[in-house]
Amino acid sequence: MSRCRFIQAQARHYPVRRLCQVLRVRVASYYRWQKKAASQSLVPAWEQALCQIFNQHKRRYRTRRLRAELRAQGHQIGRYRIQ
Incomplete structure (x- = not known):
């Protein structure tokens, strides 16, 4: 499981900023990944x-x-x- 997927799974229980800090992921990188993952799931x-x-x-x-x-x-x- 990638770090971003872990953050996404745990975002209901913990703040995203704190998870990013602990896992050493930039907050902007996480949100960029999230946006990219959402756009890729849409198949024309x-x-x-x-x-x-x-x-x-x-x-x-x-x-x-x-x-x-x-x-x-x-x-x-x-x-x-x-x-």
Whole structure:
């Protein structure tokens, strides 16, 4: 478990500043990590559709076919973004 995850888990019981001080983590670094973790958990709809299509076709489709399938579903995405 990383220090930041530990701080996040214990934040209900102890002040964040005190936990950061004890674990020698800058408070700003903790909050930057927290913001980054929150933004990474949001997966765009096109990525979910991409994974579904890719697995549905037994992981054999490449970027051109995947792009065509995604566009048929209404997602405007390019080949290089899929890559």
